[in-house]
Amino acid sequence: MATAPASPNRDEIFAALRRYWGYDSFRPLQERIVSSLLAGRDTCVVMPTGGGKSLCYQLPAAMLSGRTVVVISPLIALMQDQMANLAQMGIAAGSLNSALASAEQMSTVKKACEGQLRLLYLSPERLARNDTIEWLRKVPISFFAIDEAHCISEWGHEFRPEYRQLSALRQHFPECSIAAFTASATRQVRHDIIAQLRLRNPDKYIASFHRPNLRYLVKECDRGMQEELLLSGLRQQQGENVIVYAPTIKSVGETVLLLEHHGIPALGYHGQMEAENRRRNQERWMSDEVRVMVGTIAFGLGINKASVRSVIHLSLPKSIEQYYQEAGRAGRDGKPADCLLLWQKRDIGLLTYFIDQINDPAEKERSWQRYHEVRRFVEERTCRHLQICSHFGETPKWTQCGACDICSASPAWLTTATSDVRSRRKRRGIDVAKLPETGAPAHTAYAGGSGLMDALREWRRDAARQQNVPAFVILHDSNLEELCRRRPSTLDDLRRVPGFGQRRIELYGEPLLKLLSRFPKTRPATESWGKKPSKAATETERLLAQGHSLEKIAEIREVTLGTVVDSISQMVEAGQIEFREEWVSREKLGHIRKAYARLGDVRLRELKDALPDNVTFHDLRLCLAFFRAQTD
Numbered sequence: 001m002a003t004a005p006a007s008p009n010r011d012e013i014f015a016a017l018r019r020y021w022g023y024d025s026f027r028p029l030q031e032r033i034v035s036s037l038l039a040g041r042d043t044c045v046v047m048p049t050g051g052g053k054s055l056c057y058q059l060p061a062a063m064l065s066g067r068t069v070v071v072i073s074p075l076i077a078l079m080q081d082q083m084a085n086l087a088q089m090g091i092a093a094g095s096l097n098s099a100l101a102s103a104e105q106m107s108t109v110k111k112a113c114e115g116q117l118r119l120l121y122l123s124p125e126r127l128a129r130n131d132t133i134e135w136l137r138k139v140p141i142s143f144f145a146i147d148e149a150h151c152i153s154e155w156g157h158e159f160r161p162e163y164r165q166l167s168a169l170r171q172h173f174p175e176c177s178i179a180a181f182t183a184s185a186t187r188q189v190r191h192d193i194i195a196q197l198r199l200r201n202p203d204k205y206i207a208s209f210h211r212p213n214l215r216y217l218v219k220e221c222d223r224g225m226q227e228e229l230l231l232s233g234l235r236q237q238q239g240e241n242v243i244v245y246a247p248t249i250k251s252v253g254e255t256v257l258l259l260e261h262h263g264i265p266a267l268g269y270h271g272q273m274e275a276e277n278r279r280r281n282q283e284r285w286m287s288d289e290v291r292v293m294v295g296t297i298a299f300g301l302g303i304n305k306a307s308v309r310s311v312i313h314l315s316l317p318k319s320i321e322q323y324y325q326e327a328g329r330a331g332r333d334g335k336p337a338d339c340l341l342l343w344q345k346r347d348i349g350l351l352t353y354f355i356d357q358i359n360d361p362a363e364k365e366r367s368w369q370r371y372h373e374v375r376r377f378v379e380e381r382t383c384r385h386l387q388i389c390s391h392f393g394e395t396p397k398w399t400q401c402g403a404c405d406i407c408s409a410s411p412a413w414l415t416t417a418t419s420d421v422r423s424r425r426k427r428r429g430i431d432v433a434k435l436p437e438t439g440a441p442a443h444t445a446y447a448g449g450s451g452l453m454d455a456l457r458e459w460r461r462d463a464a465r466q467q468n469v470p471a472f473v474i475l476h477d478s479n480l481e482e483l484c485r486r487r488p489s490t491l492d493d494l495r496r497v498p499g500f501g502q503r504r505i506e507l508y509g510e511p512l513l514k515l516l517s518r519f520p521k522t523r524p525a526t527e528s529w530g531k532k533p534s535k536a537a538t539e540t541e542r543l544l545a546q547g548h549s550l551e552k553i554a555e556i557r558e559v560t561l562g563t564v565v566d567s568i569s570q571m572v573e574a575g576q577i578e579f580r581e582e583w584v585s586r587e588k589l590g591h592i593r594k595a596y597a598r599l600g601d602v603r604l605r606e607l608k609d610a611l612p613d614n615v616t617f618h619d620l621r622l623c624l625a626f627f628r629a630q631t632d
Helices: 010-021 030-038 055-065 076-089 101-114 130-136 161-172 187-196 223-236 247-260 273-286 320-327 345-356 361-380 384-391 412-428 451-465 477-486 491-495 502-516 535-545 550-557 562-573 588-597 604-609 618-632
Strands: 043-046 066-074 093-096 119-122 140-145 177-182 203-206 213-221 241-245 266-269 292-295 308-313 337-343
Touching: 010 030, 010 055, 030 043, 030 055, 030 203, 055 066, 055 076, 055 119, 055 177, 076 093, 076 502, 093 101, 093 223, 101 345, 130 177, 130 187, 140 384, 161 187, 161 292, 177 187, 177 361, 177 562, 203 308, 213 384, 223 247, 223 308, 223 337, 223 412, 247 292, 247 618, 266 273, 273 292, 308 320, 320 337, 320 361, 320 535, 345 361, 361 384, 451 477, 491 502, 535 550, 550 562, 550 588, 562 618, 588 618, 604 618
Parallel strands: 043 177, 043 203, 066 119, 066 140, 093 119, 140 177, 213 337, 241 292, 241 308, 266 292, 308 337
Antiparallel strands: none
């Protein structure tokens, strides 16, 4: 019979975080959640996409030697990716799914019963089988972790009947604690999760639903204007990672063809593709071989790519929860990102048609409720961030966010593109769907850059081929970016780079240091990031010399303020221009300097959480560039 784990030792928790993940600090709420699970308490966690939910149950699992955390996960692909990542960290894990041969499944069961696995991944369907319950009783289980727990609630946007059977866990394993994790659950759904899983006085951790680095832009349009705005939006994000959500399998193919016709390489992803093709396209996108992924809602669950700069929806979502989850895949690195929703009147007809096909009265009523919530979100002139927070039961102190099309002006490119379409339509009197191309040159920058970053990506691809795993499993983009910026020259230096735990240093330390040694440390920062000085950077420097403010430069260049700040930050860090006091007030600079001295080079989000609310991500990036330039 399982017994409650010993009370956690904080030093041991941080030692494990450093050893396996290579981090010196937690994201908000993570440490408290880990402590609850190590103490054997039932737990309910609602944490937005990118908040680091998986670490919350993987870290306790790594620390509980001889015991196993059973993770209930809905997708085989998600299990496989997490298993591959755990292998890179040296954490023993196994999974049971239909893709495995019988002998491999039997071996996994044997290891689990012997306590050799720290984590065991099961689907809800597998757990519902009587034979699974029978042998699972022999496993030294520490606790159950239910991923995507909102699927258990009929009030949730992704209700799955097989999740309802998880309510039997308390009956079969009364001595084991249960932890529920979800990224998108309203107050009603949270209560239902707790009731269905029969959680016992659970610790509840509800992170804020406010993502201040995301800019929500909503635009009603017809098909022709939608295509023009899509193309304009992608050209603004030239060379950046983008997800485009299309409503149907057919529209995925049509959109990929449209983009390629206009010189923008793109990949497709939908549920009816062969599994191998889906996986290959996902890996190519994750590895930055192709920057734009066009997919149905089948794409994205479990995707761990921090550098997505834009998520574009080409139809109304079925619910606020769905939209929040999908749009939230942008900007997970804490940097500014755009969430663009381009909807058409016909989307309303399609949504109502499918609702009318529902036979169950209760489910039909819930679907109508979600439909009306979405209509209010796109049609009301109320702050988008505020609407989302309120939907999930959060009551912000602010009433305007400054980061949506309601609270601030739409970006110049969106306004200009819309005006151009209307002008051409009025002038030519033709169907906007047949309008000629805008004349903008085809961009080849989506294929990637050069220099150190390119060399690191090539090394990563080779390592992935040798191990037969996706490239992003070897190292994430954020890890490569840190290597470019910090340029470690010894293994001790590498240990101080976030994301490099003990196992990864053992596996990749020497070859990475050898590669880095080929790139002189005195090379300008812009080149070390694999990018040649651009005309845009030169234009920004010229406008700065003329005395324009950052906001005015963004307006003149018709780009976002975040784009200007990124460009200037790179030039400041490279020593090409001087930091100016008018960019960030002396008071803010003092706060940021103190936090930076205390926390060091942690992730941007962690620094932001340690600072007053009036300190923005733009302030942070400019100041960090200034500090790094002083220490180089």
